[in-house]
Structures are given as structure tokens and as C-alpha cells.
Amino acid sequence: MMTRISRLFAASALAAAALFPAFAAQAEGLIRLSQQFGTIYLPLHVIRDQKLIEKHAKALGLDDVKVEWAQLSGGDAINAALLSGSIDIAAAGIGPFLTLWDRTQGSVKIVAGLANQPNYLVTNNPDIKTLKDFKATDKIALPAVGVSVQARILQMAAEKEFGAGNQNKLDTNMVTLAHPDATAALLSGSTEITAHLSNSPFQEQALKDPKVHKIFSSYDILGGAVTPTYLYATTKWQAENPKTFQAFFEAVKEASAWIEANKKAAADTYIRVEKSKLEPAFVQSLIESPDSKFTIIPAKSFAFADFLYRTDALKRKAESWKDYTFEPLHAESGS
The missing domain is CATH 3.40.190.10 (Periplasmic binding protein-like II)
Structure with missing residues (x-):
């Protein structure tokens, strides 16, 4: 299976595979x-x-x-x-x-x-200040559920917030979405996307909107530059x-x-x-x-x-x- x-x-x-022809051997x-x-x-x-x-x-x-x-x-x-x-x-x-x-x-x-460069977790929900405030209905956009660097940062943050063994606590909140689309969804406020684990320039663009605030930086989670x-x-x-x-x-x-x-x-x-x-x-x-x-x-x-x-x-x-x-x-x- x-x-x-x-x-x-x-x-x-x-x-x-449709992007380029695959070659058995390359010169x-x-x-x-x-x-x-x-x-x-x-x-x-x-x-x-x-x-x-x-x-x-x-x-x-x-x-x-x-x-x-x-x-x-x-x-x-x-x-x-x-x-x-x-x-x-x-x-x-x-x-x-x-x-x-x-x-x-x-x-x-x-x-x-x-x-x-840091990755920010940003949200348009004023009630979300920490990871403990996320409800099942709050969806977090990132480039690839489960495997992207943003997904792994969120898991590391969840372990830090909820304790050992709880790294997957917010996995069901994750939604796969490219950064430009995730930013547009977050700023529109009209979708299930209430948070985005982003990168530059998209996170800084989002934070220009007064309805959006930062929950954490990856530098906070990992203790320095990453x-x-x-x-x-x-x-x-x-x-x-x-x-x-x-x-x-x-x-x-x-x-x-x-x-x-x-x-x-x-x-x-x-x-x-x-x-x-x-x-x-x-x-x-x-x-x-x-x-x-x-x-x-x-x-x-x-x-x-x-x-x-x-x-x-x-x-x-x-x-x-x-x-x-x-x-x-x-x-x-x-x-």
C-alpha cells in the first residue's frame, strides 16, 4: 500500500514531468x-x-x-x-x-x-494570540501540508507550546496553498484561511493591513537565524x-x-x-x-x-x- x-x-x-523531457543520461x-x-x-x-x-x-x-x-x-x-x-x-x-x-x-x-530569513505565522483573527487559541475551523495556509519547511516549523512550535509528543496537534489545521494565493486569501478575510505561515515579501505585505498581526517568527522558535x-x-x-x-x-x-x-x-x-x-x-x-x-x-x-x-x-x-x-x-x- x-x-x-x-x-x-x-x-x-x-x-x-511535463515541464521538461526526462533524460536517462545527461552530458x-x-x-x-x-x-x-x-x-x-x-x-x-x-x-x-x-x-x-x-x-x-x-x-x-x-x-x-x-x-x-x-x-x-x-x-x-x-x-x-x-x-x-x-x-x-x-x-x-x-x-x-x-x-x-x-x-x-x-x-x-x-x-x-x-x-x-525568518518565516512569520500571521493571522487576521484578533482572538488568536498564541497557538492555543486556534480552533478546528481556523485554517493555516502553507506551501505543502506536512512536509514544507513551514509545516515543520509549525510542528516544532506546537511541540514547544503543547509539550513533547504534541508536534502534530495543529496538522489538521494546515491547508496547502502557494504564498501569493495564501496572502490574497488572508487579506480578503472571506475564506476559511485565518492564518498563513509565510515568507518575505508576502508576510510583510500582509502585516501592512491593520487587521493582520504576527503570532511568531521562526527565529523565535529556533532561537536565532535560520x-x-x-x-x-x-x-x-x-x-x-x-x-x-x-x-x-x-x-x-x-x-x-x-x-x-x-x-x-x-x-x-x-x-x-x-x-x-x-x-x-x-x-x-x-x-x-x-x-x-x-x-x-x-x-x-x-x-x-x-x-x-x-x-x-x-x-x-x-x-x-x-x-x-x-x-x-x-x-x-x-x-
Whole structure:
């Protein structure tokens, strides 16, 4: 009998596989990437805008690298696309990554983090001040029920609020919805969605409405800065495409450093690539926030790995964050 997660992967794969043709074997110089919604994906916008993969591939002797992009939402769809061979680089939260790392016996690993940024739980219900105030009718929108980084943060918060063994207490409140749609639903006030475990810029957009308030930040739950979202690939693809892999890794490093040094220009890039209607100054303020840092180095990823293993969501135990990351990251002081 298929498990719920297996059914989700199978269903998502049907849609994801249509995005790109799957190849049994790939030659160096082809890379297919996914991305989602939010400013945390800004390094990918910069890579795309400045053609950084092409730049670093050429320096490695790959003159005709082909780069393809897909916009997906939710870790289930992204993991299914990676498993089906429809994409080479996945961009999703630490929750979906660890689920896939566990399921594949460690044959998927993190290439790099995207940024340290908080996730806020926001609500339009004035009666909800803590997790204890949620009723069965209050639905919490997040990108993927059960497996997204937001879902795992909510479970960690529930354990903290209600005690050991109660991490799933609010699972039945979760509803799968992409961040843009969840924000629209929350602001409308006309749906069952009364809360959203969000990301930037959507959480800050929502908080501009006086009817919306913040319940917690992921930084509160994990005790400091967190890297919620990662870029990951199969070990098979990395082994078969070492130059393309290196070109991508160097591109991510350059993009992160460029954003930190050019925050106004980075905001302009986000607006342009996303075709966003947000004010550039607003996006720039998010990038300049002291809670935001664009870096490839994982922060508190192991806190998730430990929590998921301890609560039986993972069968595979990681002894260190280096167990599930590619070797180029190991010289860094990650966690």
C-alpha cells in the first residue's frame, strides 16, 4: 500500500514531468532548475539575470551550457520533479529536502543555502494570540501540508507550546496553498484561511493591513537565524556533471555575495525578473533587514534533522549537517 507521502510524490510527478523531457543520461553543460515564490529565491533571480552559470561554465571550458528554469510551488511537486529527472537542481525548504534525503537513503544532498530569513505565522483573527487559541475551523495556509519547511516549523512550535509528543496537534489545521494565493486569501478575510505561515515579501505585505498581526517568527522558535530554504541535487547528477555542478556552485556564491554588496540593485533585479508590482524601496527594505542575510552557509539545518528524526518523521539519522551536504560546503562553519 502506498503511503500518503508516496501518493503525493506520484501525483506531483505527473505534473512536474511535463515541464521538461526526462533524460536517462545527461552530458555536461545542461542544467534545469526550479524556483518558488519570495525574496529568499533572489540568488536565483540574480543568477538568471546576470547569466552567472553561463559565465562560470565558460571558465571551466563549457562554452555552450544550456540553462532551463521552472517555477514550481511546494516541496512535493519539486521533489517529484527531481526524482523523475525533470529538473537537476531543486529549490525548496529544509523539510522537503530532508524527507527526500531520507527516502533516497542519502542520494540527494544540499548544494547551498539560499539565505537566512525568518518565516512569520500571521493571522487576521484578533482572538488568536498564541497557538492555543486556534480552533478546528481556523485554517493555516502553507506551501505543502506536512512536509514544507513551514509545516515543520509549525510542528516544532506546537511541540514547544503543547509539550513533547504534541508536534502534530495543529496538522489538521494546515491547508496547502502557494504564498501569493495564501496572502490574497488572508487579506480578503472571506475564506476559511485565518492564518498563513509565510515568507518575505508576502508576510510583510500582509502585516501592512491593520487587521493582520504576527503570532511568531521562526527565529523565535529556533532561537536565532535560520536558513529555511536550500538548493539540492542528486549525487548521481553531481558525479556525472562535475563541471556543471561546480559552475552552479560558483554562480550561487557569486550571486549571494553580490546581493549583500548591492542591495538596492538586488531589489531592482527582483522587481524586474519577477515582474513584480511591489515598490522597489519596499523590497530593498526586506533585503536590508538585519534578520536577512544572503549566504550559502546552512544555519540550524541540523535542528530540523534532529527534530524530524526524534519525532519519527525520518528513519535515517544524521550525525552532522555535513552528512547531507555536498563536500564544497564542508569548509564552512554551518549548522
